[in-house]
Amino acid sequence: MFWDSLPVEIQTHVLEALVLHGDSARYASICRTWQTIIEQRIFARLKVTRSRLAGFSDIGYRHRHLVKCIWFSIEPSDHHCPHCGGVGAYNWHQVSSKTIRKAIQDLVIQLSRWEPSGSLLLDISVKAPSGVMHSSSIIQYGPPAISEPKKDKIIQCSHCSNKDLLIATTYLFNETTNVREPKPKPSKKMPKARAVTSLLLRRQTRHPWKSEALEELLDLLPEVHEIHYEPWRDWRRIEERPTNTTTMRLCKSLRSDQLRRMVVFENFHGNKPAISLAVQAAEIDTAYALVEASLGLEHLAASFVSDASHFFDACQKWNIWPRLESLALTSNVLEPQQQSIYINDLLETIALVAMKMPRLKLMELWNGRAGFAGVFKYQIFESDRTAKITWRSTWDLTLESRVLEAWQAVVSERVDCKLEVVTETLDANVVITSHGDAIRCLMLLNTVVHPVSLWQIQKETALQNKFRFP
Template sequence: MFWDALPVEIQIHILEALVLHEDSARYASICRAWQTIIERRIFACLKVTRSRLAGFSDIGYRHRHLVKHIWFSIEPSEYHCPHCGGGGILNWHQVSTKTIRKAIQELVIQLSIWEPSGSLLLDISVKAPSALRPSSSTIQYGASFMSEPKKAKIFQCSHWIHDTSLQGLAAYLINKTTDISEPEPEPSQEMPKARAVTSLLLRRQTRRRWKSAELEELLDLLPEVHEIHYEPWRDWHRMKERPTNTTTMRLCESLRSHQLRRMVIFENFHGNNPAMSLAVQAAEIDTGYALVEASLGLEHLAASFISDASHFFDACQKWNIWPRLESLALTSNVLESQQQSVYINDLLETIALVAMKMPRLKSMELWNGRAGFAGVFQYQIFESDRTAKITWRGTWNLPLEPRVLKSWEAVAFERVDCKLQVVTEILDANVVITSHGDAIRYLRLLNTVVHPVSLWQIQKETAH
């Protein structure tokens, strides 16, 4: 039976099965139809490590337009001691800033010869040593297109380096000796630019806060990025010692002059939010102001846990208009089951006043969730049938006061000249909220606030 004589459904099933095979590339030579479909799947998502960057240039010009997602995983080096036969992982606690900068610059040099051809997502992560173990729950996705083994550095050591109680000291000493041989990276001003990259993703699995200088240099090397998705980890100890969240503020300042249209920031944390010190509250206020200034040219903004929404909307009062903003998603600690409803209604009324300054706003949601509770207030506008709706969905009932309804009716009338629909949904009593990840899942948010892989990881880590 000829291939063309098979029903299309059967052809699709056969090709999907072949693509999942680890040797699927060799099937691309069967015929032109197979080649087109298999190559599109193989090259759509590529995983690259620093040790394999040399082979990255092997991707020919004919295949570059097929690449839509590059996952660049910066992994700690392994070492081997010929004296005692032992081995391990360098940089036990974290990969040095120097190593990260150099690795990114090496990747950018490779990407600088790529011509812009639609959308290209660059996903950068720094893999913690624990993620290299077989027992790790980190998702491995993307296709690896090179297979040479990773070479281990030869390092002369004593047996004490393998003592688990001394591994922190061992890592420090190894870093000191191995970093000496690496030259300082060249300044970004002398570096070529990767203009083919249109989106940047920095997921939570890196388990670190990127430094301000790293982010600024990275954005400078990627001048055509119009979407950034950043998931830093909360560092409460350092935030208590300094009055401002410098990294986020400097990031927002860098984005003001950038051609950015979409920004998603999700600050992750372990367990529930601890009590905030005065220094942390001051940092959130400053971050809220920085987010407002960065949002003036955006089409979409989602900022979760990095700063309370009340600080954002307080800062909004000094600005007149957001000409491009179409969707907005923020978190607020005011939205809590134990909070008096009058304070929540006060915030919702303030948000309605700010929404009047956003002529293109199609969706807005204020949400919060941790172990034991979850709630979201949503505003939607449907231009196709000229309707508008506000929804309260949560683990508890929130009575919306008449003043709040009146304010949002004014917003709806301004946009589509219609009556506002009000919906209340209480989550099923059997729903168990064990983390902010569960809250995102059950609240059915309109906007993307965290990467799907990161959400899966949060739920997996807090399942027990």
């Protein structure tokens, strides 16, 4: 049977298998057709580390347009502990602030030579765990191209000195002690990486980035129209400096006509503690910054950074969102112990704000922790000019007539049809152990967290529960 006589689908599957499991370079030399298809898959996603950065410039002009994603993993050096004999990637002091900053600048210098050619995603992560303990743990790492990230053994050793720990406080991350590094002097005029169109900062870095570092990074990537940011919440630091949150400053720096999509997912360990008045004030400030940043966006998803009730209160100040097509927010009002009148109040308020968003086709208000999950979903289907609202949760809720009337008014402005109302209760046998499980069970249509990050949350929660409940 001749190759050309095979269906295109079979040819594609065969070549993909060869790329995954074989000698790609040898197969690409068989014929020009194979070379073209195999090169598209080889160069589509690249992983770059500090040690490989020098050879990154070897990618020729003929191949650069094939690159769609660059995962820049700033990895720590292997270290041997003389006290316990452990070998592995050790603690934050193995990746200094100068190393991280210099690595990013070197990458940008390389990318500044690339001509814009469609979409290019830059995924930056620092591969090092936080915390100091004499134990081995499995931290999940993986590039955005795969759904099952490989496991890397990270050894954390308690034999490093307190001096090393202070050095570990980097310029790129929020300080965890009262001792701070001197702020680095401004670098010389840096070139811009205009080929990069999307920026991804995933949770696996395991530290919140400092707002100054993010602003500096975004300045080097002037053509970014999509940003996906997954910080970790440091409760103690927020209590100390509640009015200066990183997310709030990030949103203020993102007021640009260039930006079209923003996803912010603030991760945390376990369930959130009781929110103090100081933290609530910080969330309100963040909500106002989010609203201002959203005015020019087409898609916004902001999870756990601020309560949706603050966001919609802040929306009263503005008249219209001309571009916004999809919106996903979280709210602590959506909890099983909350009185239904307060949930209905919020859903009615949202409908009033939705009237200011003429292009809105999808809105999801959700919440989830260990033990519960719930979402209110609004959808417009332009293909058949229909509309639907859905309540899906682990507990029963009756949508009051005032809520239905408010959303019917929104729909009548868009497609002039009768609103379909759907209520779904999750199976009682479904076990929800984390906010990651909640996202899976709710089947959210908006992207609120990166797929690999969601996988990490679920795997790490399962591992924690295994040791907690043997």
